[in-house]
Amino acid sequence: MVRNEVDPDSEYHCDALAARFPTAEEVDFVAGERVPLDDADGVILTGSTAGVYESDAHPWIAEQEAFVRELVEREIPTLGVCFGHQIANTALGGVVEKVGTTAALVEATLADNPLFDGVGPVVVSLHGDAVTERGRDMEIIASADHARVFGTAHETAPLWTVQFHPEITAAHRDQLVEHFEWQEEPFSFEDVTAERIFENFVALAVEATT
Known part of the structure; x- marks a missing residue:
């Protein structure tokens, strides 16, 4: 799991993702750690309070873009x-x-994509940046009223992405309310089943590597 958070006070989302994959090796990309790709069965890229357009301030961002191209x-x-x-x-x-x-x-x-098997439409949105033009060979597999490119999948490589946060649950509500102008209505965390994405990704990764 590649941790991308630059703010120590905002590590909660990385921690929540790590908890979903307790046997995964964690790599702090911001701190200069890198993934040994010859040993990697799959890779998860976490969220961050950094913007992907801030490579002048965070040189590791350009390195991670090259890393993604190598993964593909x-x-x-x-x-x-x-x-x-x-x-x-x-x-x-x-x-x-x-x-x-x-x-x-x-x-x-x-979309009717195996990443979303068993996943309902209500999800956690927590972001200030958005993909406005998708990458080459990336098809849109999720959209929302406020974000047209809310999820993507590569046409040939085993690469899936989601703008929303399947790792965030009701357990994070107090933090969300304290730090953001958090809104739940008209939905509830009881409506959220996005954690199934992790199980689905593991199954897809196994299928892709066997």
């Missing part, structure tokens, strides 16, 4: 979440722009 070339199963969704698309020529923060439970339109 090697056909290593990859899941990008939030910032991970954005950098996977910019690595392939897409565009990400600052659009204003959406911190809410939202209803998404999900």
